[in-house]
Amino acid sequence: MGNRFPARDRFADGAQFIDGRLRPGTSGRTHAVVDPATGRELFTYELAGPADVDAAVAAALAAYPGWAGATPGERSDALHRFAAVLAERATEFAEAESLQCGKPIKLSTEFDVPGTVDNAAFFAGAARHPEGASAGEYSADHTSYVRREPIGVVGSIAPWNYPLQMAAWKILPAVAAGNTIVLKPSELTPFTSLLFAQAAQEAGIPDGVINIVNGAGADAGEHLVGHPDVVMTSFTGSTAVGKRVAEIATATVKRLHLELGGKAPFLVFDDADLEAAVHGAVAGSLINTGQDCTAATRAYVQRPLYDAFVSAVAALMETVRLGDPFAPSTDMGPLISHAHRDRVAGIVERARGYARVVTGGSAPDGADLADGAYYLPTLVVDAAQDSEIVQSEIFGPVLVVLAFDSDDEGIRLANDTPYGLAASVWSRDVYRTGRATREIKAGCVWVNDHIPIISEMPHGGYKASGYGKDMSAYSFEEYTQVKHVMYDNTGAARKDWHRTIFGDRP
Numbered sequence: 001m002g003n004r005f006p007a008r009d010r011f012a013d014g015a016q017f018i019d020g021r022l023r024p025g026t027s028g029r030t031h032a033v034v035d036p037a038t039g040r041e042l043f044t045y046e047l048a049g050p051a052d053v054d055a056a057v058a059a060a061l062a063a064y065p066g067w068a069g070a071t072p073g074e075r076s077d078a079l080h081r082f083a084a085v086l087a088e089r090a091t092e093f094a095e096a097e098s099l100q101c102g103k104p105i106k107l108s109t110e111f112d113v114p115g116t117v118d119n120a121a122f123f124a125g126a127a128r129h130p131e132g133a134s135a136g137e138y139s140a141d142h143t144s145y146v147r148r149e150p151i152g153v154v155g156s157i158a159p160w161n162y163p164l165q166m167a168a169w170k171i172l173p174a175v176a177a178g179n180t181i182v183l184k185p186s187e188l189t190p191f192t193s194l195l196f197a198q199a200a201q202e203a204g205i206p207d208g209v210i211n212i213v214n215g216a217g218a219d220a221g222e223h224l225v226g227h228p229d230v231v232m233t234s235f236t237g238s239t240a241v242g243k244r245v246a247e248i249a250t251a252t253v254k255r256l257h258l259e260l261g262g263k264a265p266f267l268v269f270d271d272a273d274l275e276a277a278v279h280g281a282v283a284g285s286l287i288n289t290g291q292d293c294t295a296a297t298r299a300y301v302q303r304p305l306y307d308a309f310v311s312a313v314a315a316l317m318e319t320v321r322l323g324d325p326f327a328p329s330t331d332m333g334p335l336i337s338h339a340h341r342d343r344v345a346g347i348v349e350r351a352r353g354y355a356r357v358v359t360g361g362s363a364p365d366g367a368d369l370a371d372g373a374y375y376l377p378t379l380v381v382d383a384a385q386d387s388e389i390v391q392s393e394i395f396g397p398v399l400v401v402l403a404f405d406s407d408d409e410g411i412r413l414a415n416d417t418p419y420g421l422a423a424s425v426w427s428r429d430v431y432r433t434g435r436a437t438r439e440i441k442a443g444c445v446w447v448n449d450h451i452p453i454i455s456e457m458p459h460g461g462y463k464a465s466g467y468g469k470d471m472s473a474y475s476f477e478e479y480t481q482v483k484h485v486m487y488d489n490t491g492a493a494r495k496d497w498h499r500t501i502f503g504d505r506p
């Protein structure tokens with residue numbers, strides 16, 4: 001299997017990108033990046049510790065006045081150049097992403113990288129288009145207007161499932177709005193965030209505007225969230241860690257943006273196009289080996305279609321080709337690590353005690369994939385709504401199918417988890433889909449599809465999936481603050497309203 005990205009050469013100076021240069025971390029601890037497809041060690045680096053976070057925040061603070069003071073046009077030009085550099089380097093980005101995540105090269109090449117280039121182009125445009133209220137006389141004696149300003153130094157924390165896109169979603173709106181940033185990627189996947197920051201430098205974005213600290217969560221991560229010079233925390237990751245991040249950020253009164261876990265329902269009404277729903281369920285549940293916060297995880301199928309849906313999904317899952325992530329024909333790669341594969345397998349094993357595994361439910365046979373963290377596409381039925389496999393985020397290639405009778409019941413079950421990130425509804429009836437899209441509590445509801453995202457539209461959760469938006473103009477706004485400026489128009493030294501505080505009418 002291929003080792004297509006020469007990480008040891010590219011990051012020979014270290015895996016921290018602070019003030020425009022690579023350097024080693026100073027935590028005194030190292031981390032070995034392991035290829036999940038082979039179990040082979042790819043690259044060992046010195047993890048960032050608190051001192052590296054301090055250096056990165058200091059660099060971001062120093063760069064802030066210059067970057068915040070650049071005109072929207074200047075920031076936009078830099079982001080346009082950035083998009084062009086990313087597009088030129090598409091192959092390198094795709095290979096580095098596939099290597100560290102075990103992601104099929106066709107997914108990196110056709111989804112992760114072009115999505116990132118498009119995001120850069122989108123935020124190049126957004127930089128020139130800050131939204132604000134009109135200036136006006138809202139009191140007879142004053143003129144008011146709103147300034148939309150950057151916030152300062154942003155501290156962001158990202159997960160391992162889409163390291164490149166997560167770096168893009170965090171960094172691009174923040175810097176488009178004039179902020180500077182310190183991003184802590186997951187320590188498991190340091191490569192593409194570093195390449196991303198280097199590409200920004202090549203595009204002419206000044207040193208210190210984008211800094212990357214690759215360190216552990218409890219160490220570098222908590223230090224970044226609690227840092228007094230960081231004014232906003234933007235976190236994407238699990239709900240459990242998000243709660244911890246929220247505690248620390250709240251104690252230091254930071255603006256907080258949380259993109260947390262998901263358990264997306266996939267609601268199939270009895271008038272749906274069965275073939276479309278079956279293909280959508282397999283694609284939606286297996287994308288990125290199921291390690292996608294919006295992946296279809298719970299299919300609720302109205303009773304008349306239930307049996308046909310289960311057998312067709314199982315048959316289609318069995319055609320999915322597991323293999324070397326670098327082989328163009330590979331549909332599904334390994335999970336991110338052997339430990340995570342064992343966690344997913346554990347949930348399925350426990351489910352055997354109360355549900356039925358229709359297909360999958362184990363690592364694949366055969367010697368060629370034996371060293372990788374592979375797990376077969378897995379379909380589970382007959383689980384109760386309150387069971388672990390229906391309620392907990394699995395983050396693996398596992399779909400549970402349940403039956404429902406009335407539309408009321410289907411919508412109620414779809415809403416019946418703590419999460420609310422994404423959902424889909426499948427029907428040809430505009431009134432049914434209209435009702436379901438209104439009543440499902442999730443930040444995104446697809447109709448007759450599941451997964452597509454687009455730079456212009458917001459991504460973010462309801463309920464325990466967090467708050468705040470990535471991508472889109474809504475995300476740009478998250479990284480700005482609005483200031484009310486109010487001018488006295490009268491020139492009077494003794495103003496009428498002063499009498500409410502002292503004295504009488506002038």
Ligand code: NAD
Nearest residue numbers: 158159160185186217221222237238241259260261262293
């Ligand atoms: P995780 O919560 O374990 O880690 C996320 C990040 O937080 C990592 O960088 C990690 O090092 C850091 N971290 C861990 N402990 C920390 C602490 N105490 N303080 C500060 N930072 C800490 O999540 P993961 O396993 O990397 O990613 C999978 C999770 O991410 C899933 O729950 C998935 O749903 C979620 N996710 C959500 C979205 C979304 O947009 N809502 C997108 C992708 C992934």
